[in-house]
Amino acid sequence: MKAPKFSYTRATSVEHALELLDKHGDEGRILAGGQSLMPTLNMRLSQPEMLIDINGLNDLKGISLDGDTVCIGALTRHVEVMNSDIVTEHLPLIAEAMPHVAHVAIRNRGTIGGSVALADPAAEMPACILALGATLVVQGSAGKREIPAEEFFHGLYETARAENELLVQIRIPSQKADKVSVFLELARRHGDFAIAGIAAYGSVSGDTVNDMRLVYFASEDKPTIGTNAIAALNGKTWSDETKEAVNTALEGDLEPMTNLHGSAAMKLHLQKVLTGRAMDAAVARAGGAA
Ligand SMILES: Cc1cc2nc3c(=O)[nH]c(=O)nc-3n(C[C@H](O)[C@H](O)[C@H](O)COP(=O)(O)OP(=O)(O)OC[C@H]3O[C@@H](n4cnc5c(N)ncnc54)[C@H](O)[C@@H]3O)c2cc1C
Structure with missing residues (x-):
């Protein structure tokens, strides 16, 4: 399909882009890399009247x-x-x-x-x-x-x-010297949007996890902090028992969306698997036993 008709202005300064945004309201759309915006125009999922190109800024x-x-x-x-x-x-x-x-x-x-x-x-x-x-x-x-x-x-x-x-x-x-981070995702093919994913950031001394922040994406409608899972994890030694407690707590944090990529139950399972792998990696990267 072809994009609907739209006008185009190349902004010459941030102030110019802001003027155009004020003028066009929800009919104006910022054009950055265009890698998401142009496909949505071509599929006619959105029809803004003015594209405000910021690539020269x-x-x-x-x-x-x-x-x-x-x-x-x-x-x-x-x-x-x-x-x-x-x-x-x-x-x-x-x-x-x-x-x-x-x-x-x-x-x-x-x-x-x-x-x-x-x-x-x-x-x-x-x-x-x-x-x-x-x-x-x-x-x-x-x-x-x-x-x-x-x-x-x-x-x-x-x-x-x-x-x-x-x-x-x-x-x-900046990542602090005493912290460790792990990123993991599951996608059908490398480079596809993820079906489940986790970004973990915190510290591990010995096998004990502290200040770990677990953020889940792809299964929820927005990136989601695993508040209950974090509470079950921090201050604990990373062990099979902790893993089980964290996984149970995670059920209170996530409400995965069922869609073409899989059911809610499957995505919750995948996020649990990723949590275990992420913490194994965090402990190993921090020089611990896992
Ligand atoms: C086949 C395919 C696979 C992809 N896979 C992935 C993937 O695995 N992971 C992933 O993260 N992304 C993926 N993307 C999306 C890609 O990363 C896009 O580049 C990104 O989502 C949008 O960046 P963009 O600069 O192209 O934004 P655009 O397409 O130009 O804009 C996207 C939206 O953000 C708004 N916008 C852009 N910049 C600003 C700004 N500075 N201020 C206010 N609003 C702004 C636009 O108005 C528009 O609504 C994929 C895209 C395609 C086509």
């Missing part, structure tokens, strides 16, 4: 360090995040997850900001930045505001970003 590109915080411009392409030395050194969770984001051609155009703004429940980046306690910087004509990742993802493709705001930057605390 260099202020929104790049990765830098601000003290202990990694700052990633919203328009930074997935491939740039994947090849960044700063990300490899300071955000190993993101470095581990990025090869799972789609395929090379899509990573060459798609942007981290587009992925986070879209909030596809099966996307890897929203789960990772939630696990790492990131802050999203959005800008509207009234100025900038910062939104903790925990408050950003509201539901299926729904976020705390207002329609007339641009996501401009993602600020992610």
Whole structure:
């Protein structure tokens, strides 16, 4: 199918993009990498009247360090995040997850900001930045505001970003030296959207798990912190008994969606399996016994 008719403007500055967003309201749509937006237009799942192309806005590109915080411009392409030395050194969770984001051609155009703004429940980046306690910087004509990742993802493709705001930057605390991270997902083929997935970040001393944060994606309508599972895990030695307790607790955290990729029961089972594997890996990476 072909896209419906739309007008197109290439924004010349962030302020220009914001003016256009204010002017067109919910009929205006930001065009970043276009890897999700263009397919939805071609399938006529959305019909905005104005596409606001931000690809010329260099202020929104790049990765830098601000003290202990990694700052990633919203328009930074997935491939740039994947090849960044700063990300490899300071955000190993993101470095581990990025090869799972789609395929090379899509990573060459798609942007981290587009992925986070879209909030596809099966996307890897929203789960990772939630696990790492990131802050999203959005800008509207009234100025900038910062939104903790925990408050950003509201539901299926729904976020705390207002329609007339641009996501401009993602600020992610560097991984601390005493912490360990693990990213795992299950997809039918490498590069497909996941059916189940987990981003784990915390510390393990000996076999004892502390401050571990478990974030689940793909099975829920948004990236979801496993609050009960975390409570059953932290302060415990990682053992078969703990694994069972965590898995039972996880049933109170997740309400998987049944869809073409599988039933709710199957996805809950997969998330339990991934939790066990993630914690085995976390203990091993921290130098423990598993
Ligand atoms: C075949 C295929 C497989 C894929 N597999 C995966 C996968 O496994 N994992 C995964 O995570 N993704 C996957 N994707 C999606 C891909 O990662 C997209 O690049 C990403 O979701 C959107 O980024 P984009 O820059 O292309 O955004 P666009 O398509 O340009 O925009 C997406 C949406 O976000 C809005 N938007 C974009 N940038 C901003 C901004 N800065 N501020 C406010 N709103 C903004 C747009 O208005 C639009 O509504 C896949 C895509 C395809 C086509």
